[in-house]
Amino acid sequence: MALRVSDLTVHYRTLRGAVKALDGVTFEVGDGEILGLAGESGSGKSTLGKSLIRMDGRMRHVGGTVELDGKELPIGDDGAMNRFRYKEVSLIPQYAMSALNPTRKIGKMVADLLDSHGVRYKSVEEELGRRLDLVELPAEVLGKYPIELSGGMKQRMVMVISTLLDPSLLIADEVTSALDVSTQKAVATTLAGFRNRGFVKSMIFITHDISLTHQIADTIMVMYAGKLAEKAPADTVVRAPRHPYTKALINSLPEVGVQYAERKLAGIPGSPPSLLNPPAGCRFRDRCPLAFDKCGEQPPAVEVAPGHLVACCKA
Amino acid sequence: MLSLHSISKDYRTGAFGGATMTAVRDVSFDVGVGEVVSLIGESGSGKSTIGRMILRLASVTRGKVTFDGADISAYRGPALKEYYRDVQGVFQDPFSCYNPVFRADRVFAMIKEEYFPRVPREEWAEKIEAAVEAVRLNPGEVLGKYPHQLSGGQLQRLLIARALLLDIKLLVADEITSMLDASTRIDVLNLLADLKARGLGVLFITHDLSLGNYVSERTIVLRRGSIVEMGPTNLVFGNPLHPYTIKLLDSVPRLHEKWDVDAERPAEPAWAVEPLVEAEPGHFVAGYAA
Ligand SMILES: Nc1ncnc2c1ncn2[C@@H]1O[C@H](COP(=O)(O)OP(=O)(O)OP(=O)(O)O)[C@@H](O)[C@H]1O
Ligand SMILES: Nc1ncnc2c1ncn2[C@@H]1O[C@H](COP(=O)(O)OP(=O)(O)O)[C@@H](O)[C@H]1O
Ligand code: SF4
Ligand SMILES: [Mg+2]
Ligand SMILES: [Mg+2]
Numbered sequence: 001m002a003l004r005v006s007d008l009t010v011h012y013r014t015l016r017g018a019v020k021a022l023d024g025v026t027f028e029v030g031d032g033e034i035l036g037l038a039g040e041s042g043s044g045k046s047t048l049g050k051s052l053i054r055m056d057g058r059m060r061h062v063g064g065t066v067e068l069d070g071k072e073l074p075i076g077d078d079g080a081m082n083r084f085r086y087k088e089v090s091l092i093p094q095y096a097m098s099a100l101n102p103t104r105k106i107g108k109m110v111a112d113l114l115d116s117h118g119v120r121y122k123s124v125e126e127e128l129g130r131r132l133d134l135v136e137l138p139a140e141v142l143g144k145y146p147i148e149l150s151g152g153m154k155q156r157m158v159m160v161i162s163t164l165l166d167p168s169l170l171i172a173d174e175v176t177s178a179l180d181v182s183t184q185k186a187v188a189t190t191l192a193g194f195r196n197r198g199f200v201k202s203m204i205f206i207t208h209d210i211s212l213t214h215q216i217a218d219t220i221m222v223m224y225a226g227k228l229a230e231k232a233p234a235d236t237v238v239r240a241p242r243h244p245y246t247k248a249l250i251n252s253l254p255e256v257g258v259q260y261a262e263r264k265l266a267g268i269p270g271s272p273p274s275l276l277n278p279p280a281g282c283r284f285r286d287r288c289p290l291a292f293d294k295c296g297e298q299p300p301a302v303e304v305a306p307g308h309l310v311a312c313c314k315a
Numbered sequence: 316m317l318s319l320h321s322i323s324k325d326y327r328t329g330a331f332g333g334a335t336m337t338a339v340r341d342v343s344f345d346v347g348v349g350e351v352v353s354l355i356g357e358s359g360s361g362k363s364t365i366g367r368m369i370l371r372l373a374s375v376t377r378g379k380v381t382f383d384g385a386d387i388s389a390y391r392g393p394a395l396k397e398y399y400r401d402v403q404g405v406f407q408d409p410f411s412c413y414n415p416v417f418r419a420d421r422v423f424a425m426i427k428e429e430y431f432p433r434v435p436r437e438e439w440a441e442k443i444e445a446a447v448e449a450v451r452l453n454p455g456e457v458l459g460k461y462p463h464q465l466s467g468g469q470l471q472r473l474l475i476a477r478a479l480l481l482d483i484k485l486l487v488a489d490e491i492t493s494m495l496d497a498s499t500r501i502d503v504l505n506l507l508a509d510l511k512a513r514g515l516g517v518l519f520i521t522h523d524l525s526l527g528n529y530v531s532e533r534t535i536v537l538r539r540g541s542i543v544e545m546g547p548t549n550l551v552f553g554n555p556l557h558p559y560t561i562k563l564l565d566s567v568p569r570l571h572e573k574w575d576v577d578a579e580r581p582a583e584p585a586w587a588v589e590p591l592v593e594a595e596p597g598h599f600v601a602g603y604a605a
Binding site for chain 2 (some may be wrong): 040041136151179180181183184185186188192193196210211214215216239248249250252254255256257258259260264265266267271
């Protein structure tokens with residue numbers, strides 16, 4: 001098992017109290033697996049991604065463990081994590097494209113990054129050239145400033161940089177959300193290609209777009225308000241979801257060919273609970289059409305079929 | 316109702332404004348009463364520029380825009396204000412339209428000052444409630460709240476409600492759902508479709524083909540400032556004829572089909588400015604040869 005996350009709980013410190021952004025999340029990602037992480041805005045996707053590599057100043061590791069390739073990651077210890085960052089776990093953060101330093105040439109930026117991890121640029125130069133070629137970027141991009149690249153080119157550059165040292169786990173957070181459909185497809189298929197070629201062993205692909213995740217992910221995990229709602233093989237999540245939230249989410253997706261006049265889709269009334277003081281019991285209860293007395297207790301994630309976890313007392 | 320007559324937009328570029336860049340080229344189309352037309356294209360294709368020209372937020376370099384037969388470029392002062400009584404825009408980022416230190420419903424007060432200074436308080440409050448209910452929000456739940464207490468979908472619907480207070484005829488909706496979650500996005504789309512039934516015309520600007528397909532009866536595909544294909548939505552999506560439209564449609568992720576991730580990437584279709592040809596009744600394709 002490449003990644004094993006057990007009962008991970010992470011809070012944000014705020015003036016009004018702790019935001020319980022991740023509350024006891026347990027899951028695994030196998031060797032060679034792409035896990036698609038889906039869920040609405042604020043459900044904790046980026047928090048989970050960040051927890052596996054670098055907690056920001058306001059995050060607090062409250063409990064749980066993370067194991068990568070059999071070794072425990074010291075996620076609460078910023079200094080001790082340095083050994084793993086970039087080389088073992090690499091993250092493409094949400095808005096990575098706009099975070100590229102505009103005053104530094106791309107080649108220089110790569111050299112700086114390698115340098116800060118104690119790797120000589122010369123030792124990877126050849127491989128870098130091969131990978132640029134693979135993603136159809138000319139070697140000249142290294143002499144350019146980020147502003148000279150289109151959104152899709154920047155995103156491919158970011159992907160090459162973050163996987164250059166063949167990390168075991170890559171976390172890609174909303175890497176396609178700002179792109180047009182055709183660029184989006186090129187970027188997503190390139191990521192899948194990186195896995196197929198072994199540049200990364202496993203991957204967590206974060207997006208709120210389930211139709212896109214389903215194209216490249218082997219498994220999909222759906223989060224709701226800081227908890228796991230459902231996790232299953234990608235086709236199962238799309239064709240036979242068991243959690244009421246997943247079902248509602250899938251049913252709210254317009255597909256090419258579906259028109260309002262013929263088939264009116266429905267959204268999910270209401271909004272997720274506040275994570276400052278989340279209600280006891282199932283967090284989807286206020287919006288769930290199936291809610292009943294028993295939902296006042298937090299439903300555990302139960303394996304309803306091999307590899308299919310559902311946290312709902314009706315499942 | 317709204318007609319674009321071969322409009323173009325040149326932006327000056329270069330250090331001294333010496334060069335020009337044509338962002339929109341010879342675009343003509345109409346939006347009728349109670350019609351939803353989607354304008355689809357990738358980023359930078361000129362969609363927002365067209366929306367801004369219709370809203371008089373950008374000038375038209377060549378060609379003209381008419382509304383109910385009158386050229387809108389001549390409107391100044393009170394005439395322009397009257398134009399905005401009929402035509403309003405809502406944009407991508409609902410958060411940027413609100414001032415975080417004021418309650419969200421302040422956006423309504425601004426409409427009152429501008430257009431309805433003499434309407435009595437109670438009557439105005441009723442009007443607001445009706446508009447808020449029309450966008451399917453619960454007035455008690457959203458009025459009096461600060462922006463940070465409301466979701467993106469709620470804020471976006473309040474902006475549509477503000478436009479409705481004026482009893483507008485045309486709404487220019489520029490990427491209004493791109494910041495919303497799937498479960499709220501569909502509510503906003505359904506809302507547009509319901510308003511259309513009340514006679515509102517909508518220009519629905521998006522780069523998401525499945526959203527455009529869901530709400531509109533006509534679709535216009537824009538590429539680098541020119542129309543490459545347009546016609547009834549079911550023809551454009553059901554029988555796409557321009558290579559560019561075909562490529563776009565092929566890139567849309569679908570729930571029940573999987574991509575072959577190892578397939579060769581298709582080449583970018585060649586680009587040329589070509590005249591629109593009517594390939595089948597009402598369905599126009601640039602450079603079409605049967
Ligand atoms: N720095 C912070 N301080 C306090 N709360 C935070 C902070 N960052 C995130 N949160 C809260 O933690 C929860 C999870 O946020 P997170 O960014 O992980 O969501 P997400 O699923 O990635 O959403 P999106 O789809 O919008 O990227 C939310 O309730 C959010 O408001
Ligand atoms: N104010 C401006 N000055 C110069 N160029 C602009 C301006 N606004 C837009 N453009 C350019 O015009 C083209 C079309 O832009 P836009 O209408 O915003 O496209 P879209 O909304 O389809 O993404 C782009 O190349 C953009 O860079
Ligand atoms: S546990 Fe109850 S409230 Fe939660 S999803 Fe299942 S049925 Fe709905
Ligand atoms: Mg996020
Ligand atoms: Mg735009």
